[in-house]
Amino acid sequence: MARDAQATRERLVSAARQAFSRGGFEGTTVRSIAADAGVTPALINRYFGGKEQLFAEAVAIDLAFPDLSEVDRSHLGVTLAEHFFRRWEGRQGDDLLRVLIRTAATNRDAALRIRTILTDQVGPMVERVAGPARARERAALIATQILGLAYGRYVVGLSDHDLPHATVLAMVGGTIQRYLVDKLP
Amino acid sequence: MARDAQATRERLVSAARQAFSRGGFEGTTVRSIAADAGVTPALINRYFGGKEQLFAEAVAIDLAFPDLSEVDRSHLGVTLAEHFFRRWEGRQGDDLLRVLIRTAATNRDAALRIRTILTDQVGPMVERVAGPARARERAALIATQILGLAYGRYVVGLSDHDLPHATVLAMVGGTIQRYLVDKLP
DNA sequence: CTAACAAGTCAACGGTCGTTTACATGCAGG
DNA sequence: CCTGCATGTAAACGACCGTTGACTTGTTAG
Numbered sequence: 001m002a003r004d005a006q007a008t009r010e011r012l013v014s015a016a017r018q019a020f021s022r023g024g025f026e027g028t029t030v031r032s033i034a035a036d037a038g039v040t041p042a043l044i045n046r047y048f049g050g051k052e053q054l055f056a057e058a059v060a061i062d063l064a065f066p067d068l069s070e071v072d073r074s075h076l077g078v079t080l081a082e083h084f085f086r087r088w089e090g091r092q093g094d095d096l097l098r099v100l101i102r103t104a105a106t107n108r109d110a111a112l113r114i115r116t117i118l119t120d121q122v123g124p125m126v127e128r129v130a131g132p133a134r135a136r137e138r139a140a141l142i143a144t145q146i147l148g149l150a151y152g153r154y155v156v157g158l159s160d161h162d163l164p165h166a167t168v169l170a171m172v173g174g175t176i177q178r179y180l181v182d183k184l185p
Numbered sequence: 186m187a188r189d190a191q192a193t194r195e196r197l198v199s200a201a202r203q204a205f206s207r208g209g210f211e212g213t214t215v216r217s218i219a220a221d222a223g224v225t226p227a228l229i230n231r232y233f234g235g236k237e238q239l240f241a242e243a244v245a246i247d248l249a250f251p252d253l254s255e256v257d258r259s260h261l262g263v264t265l266a267e268h269f270f271r272r273w274e275g276r277q278g279d280d281l282l283r284v285l286i287r288t289a290a291t292n293r294d295a296a297l298r299i300r301t302i303l304t305d306q307v308g309p310m311v312e313r314v315a316g317p318a319r320a321r322e323r324a325a326l327i328a329t330q331i332l333g334l335a336y337g338r339y340v341v342g343l344s345d346h347d348l349p350h351a352t353v354l355a356m357v358g359g360t361i362q363r364y365l366v367d368k369l370p
Numbered sequence: 371c372t373a374a375c376a377a378g379t380c381a382a383c384g385g386t387c388g389t390t391t392a393c394a395t396g397c398a399g400g
Numbered sequence: 401c402c403t404g405c406a407t408g409t410a411a412a413c414g415a416c417c418g419t420t421g422a423c424t425t426g427t428t429a430g
Contacts, residue, residue, distance in 0.1 A: 005406075023291055105209055137347065144348070148334065148336060151332050158325050158329075178356070185354075224378075224379095235418075
């Protein structure tokens with residue numbers, strides 16, 4: 001393999017994730033992505049076929065939900081809140097959800113992908129925990145709180161001072177818990 | 186006044202709000218706004234000075250919070266939830282918050298404006314209701330839930346089937362109530 | 371009726387975007 | 401060693417963007 005094409009591909013995808021998570025789809029130029037990867041914009045076309053396909057590949061990874069089967073039923077909400085919080089804080093800005101939240105605002109495909117995650121991953125998780133009755137509503141409620149938290153932190157720019165770790169864990173965890181198992185009206 | 190300039194201005198601002206709330210700032214062209222208003226793009230420059238200033242004017246209105254002084258203390262959350270829900274559903278897509286939510290994703294000024302609303306309007310409202318202690322955290326928590334709800338409905342596209350009116354009112358109302366008055370950890 | 375000014379149009383500009391095409395470069399196998 | 405192909409570059413393209421300045425149209429005051 002000459003001049004490691006696969007490594008270049010991966011550098012491009014990684015640079016794309018970071019760029020898209022900052023500027024959304026329209027707000028990101030292939031030229032800047034290529035520059036970040038230390039490469040010519042023409043390569044994006046050669047390897048991915050275009051900006052659209054690069055974006056598709058940049059957001060084509062799994063959510064990796066935690067295993068909740070061994071978690072105490074009363075701590076499910078806090079466990080989930082902590083899971084998302086760690087996920088976002090851990091990676092340095094190329095997390096899938098951070099990319100999608102920013103991008104979905106102006107891109108139909110990204111919005112659709114969030115909806116897909118909701119029905120394919122959050123929904124089944126809720127069903128496993130709380131049974132199939134009105135699982136869809138519960139999943140949607142949970143989504144509003146999780147998305148809103150990510151939006152507040154990474155789009156609006158709320159700081160640790162506004163949303164301390166402990167407060168988020170306890171209060172948002174409590175909210176998710178209610179949405180998961182409390183009786184709906 | 187010849188050919189009613191003020192009416193044209195207002196048509197432009199209204200068209201701008203709808204366009205920005207669909208495509209964000211970068212995703213919206215002054216040409217399309219002008220076309221929606223039945224006018225030439227050059228007029229935007231004449232009246233507002235440019236796209237930036239038109240945007241600033243399009244999002245320069247007040248939030249109009251409801252008067253909560255006469256509301257039963259245990260119903261504050263539900264009252265607020267209903268207030269926002271009605272606000273969004275009432276107008277046909279040119280509501281300020283709907284514009285800002287979509288736009289803030291790729292525009293620093295819009296994100297800053299949300300933060301300003303938070304500190305200038307939501308914060309004081311929380312202080313009035315729950316006292317000054319940790320009002321900032323409470324306001325931020327409420328913001329995550331309200332923004333997430335709007336994001337779910339208008340960006341992700343969650344339907345009435347996913348988020349029925351009654352469910353949102355009761356459950357999200359309950360969440361806001363908790364964020365307003367419950368003890369923080 | 372007509373001059374004068376506000377309201378609006380028109381065509382063109384410089385710039386930037388995504389993409390394409392032709393060309394340069396460097397590693398592998400004979 | 402050198403030939404061939406994968407890897408990458410350079411330059412140009414057409415399209416579209418926001419903006420500008422000169423021009424046209426309509427209204428209204430005298």
